[in-house]
Amino acid sequence: MCPGRNRSCSLAWKCLLAYGILLVNCFPIIHQSAPEINRTVVKTKAKGRKTMNLEGITLFTLTRMLQQEITGSQIYRITMPSARSLLLGLRRSRDNVQLLIDADGAAPAAWLADRVPDSPVEPPAFCMLLRKHLEEGRVTEISQLGLDRVLDLEISLLGQNSRIETKHLILELTGKNANIIFTQNGIIRDSLKHISPSVNSLRAIQPGTAYLPPPPQDGLPLLGTAPEAVTAALPDAVTDSLVRDLIAATTGIGKVTAQELLTRAEIPLAATYLTPADRARLTAAIGTIQQEIQGGDVCTAFLSRQNRCQTIVPYVPALVPDSSRPVAFTDLNEALNYAAKLEPIVLPERELLQKAARSETNKLAKKVKALQNDLAEAQDADRQRVLADSLMAALYRIQKGQTSCRIPNIYDGSELQVSLSPVLTPAENAQKLYKKYTKLKRAQQALAEQLAETEAARDYMETIVESLELASSRRETAEIREELEKAGVLKASRKSIPVPKSHPLVIRFSEDTQIYIGKNNRQNDQLTFKIGSGNDLWFHVQKIPGSHVLLKTSRTEPEPEAVEAAVLLAAYFSKARNGSSVPVDCVPRRFVKKPAGAKPGFVVFTHQNTYYTTPKEELVQPLLAKAEK
DSSP states (O other), rough: OOOHHHHHHHHOOOOOOOHHHHHHHHHHHHHHHHHHHHHHHTTOOOOOOOOOOHHHHHHHHHHHHHHHTTOOOOEEEOOOOSSTTTEEEOSSSOOOOOOOOOOOTSSSSEOSSOOOOOOSSSHHHHHHHHHHHHTTTTTEEEEEEEEEEOOOOOOEEEOOGGOEEEEEEEEEGGGGGEEEEEEETTOOOOEOOOTTTTSSSSSSSSSSOOOOSSOOSSSSSSSOOOOOHHHTSOOOOSSSSSSHHHHHHSSOHHHHHHHHHHTTTTTTTTBBBOOOOHHHHHHHHHHHHHHHHHOOOEEEEEETTSSSEEESSOOOOSOOOOEEEEEEEEEHHHHHHHHHHHHHOOOOHHHHHHHHHHHHHHHHHHHHHHHHHHHHHHTTHHHHHHHHHHHTTGGOOOOOOOOOEEOTTTTOOOOOEOOOTTSHHHHHHHHHHHHHHHHHHHHHHHHHHHHHHHHHHHHHHHHHHHHHHHSSSHHHHHHHHHHHHHHSSSSSSOOOOOOOOOOOOEEOOOSEEEEEOSSSSHHHHHHHIIIIOSSSSEEEESOOOOOOEEESSSSSSSOOOHHHHHHHHHTTTTTTTTOSSSSEEEGGGEEHHHHOOOOOOOOEEOOOOEEEEEHHHHHHHHHHBBBBO
């Protein structure tokens, strides 16, 4: 018995039956082409990300939650925050919600997002097609294909001749092969990823082809099957490993739940034989976990040591791997939102901008070093004048043709060794030294000015590099791109699309007090000179790139705890975020000035007090949780 809805399951099994017929005729082809699919997908896997795969039983819980929350809702907006994600704005009778579907092979999932990511100004073609066909439609049914990781969103809307048309958005959340497929009448209209017949002749995913679901899993569904039947499907003698045998005998579970069931049944994971007593305990464990999943009262996320979500299960685990840390939640959607916040924000353009900014910073750093060397040589100008003056005083002691001479220093009486040109007279040699002195003296001033300008440009570019580290939206990266274009680091875009301006991060510390944090140079200028006023407190980490932080309060004096929080945030949003005892300057806003012609984000200030803090993550995160959305 399928745990989903009967009509959806019967339709799914018809598709599976058709797939099975094809399988008999084409098995040699799929056997050869399947590895090719894996190779293709692995190349597109996100670098540096840990995989989070959800089991079918978790998707069962997700399906039930979505059925309760969004059935009957109307799609009013469709966007694509990234190349592998889709955001559906849904209008319910009481409010609006956002269904975020992530088909990234590293962590495919779908959830009602409480933090909506920015979307590109120009939507991709797939997004435009979905807008044309699905906006204003209603989500009439949500079903799961058996206990597979495939969800079907049935969407109905008024079509031509005022007839109701039914279309489907199929979410294949199947790990590295994850996909979003738009179908109508069983035919694929388009999909997020295309798979051509040359890659997989059995299951092509292209516009105009019939949709076939992923190959069916052998085994009994863990939900909807009597626990005794599941246990009876296991052989007495283990064929491979007990965990693998349990996974093969069932559908809807993976390694995590298979190990959990054996642990609850007090059966060693390395066991090679199942006794009648083992089977009895395993039957009881299966029955218990079925009840927990059907109850849907709790779920648990497993976090890695790197604080990334590895998986989420719809029960309280008895087994927690040594490399994991469990976090309990009251519902699955809360857990998925939590997992999403742990992932680093992916901004496709940021990497390009970081590369350009770092390259320019390195170039300027090399130029600073070269100018410092040239200036050190130019500092020798005064010595050339001393040599020339002393040589003029000793002309009577030198003959033309000499290559060097020893003469007294007319200023301190010390002996000087002077190199001479034998083709020049002593007086001409002295004039040569005077000319070198004049040249070096002029160069000294020019080099000092050039060095100061280059150091300022390097420091400014370092603030842009730091801003890119803090950027968390496309608006912020667009502003930094504009800044790099004005600085001449990037060529100005031919096609200029206006992007709404970003705003500083605002933390409501208390009813009377707000803390503003600038995350790029434009925001820094905005909060310092437009939001800030005379008696507000202004903070900045000392002598290194970092955010401007502003403390505004309606109180006569700010709370000491608010000042401590502002100091902590100024250190955290800076290049010193991993340091300890970081010095942070605090000054009334009226003493912060911007010199005429200064670059964005550059200020000078006086009357500062210096605080020291260590920006620990556990102290910062509770403050960031108070940020205004």
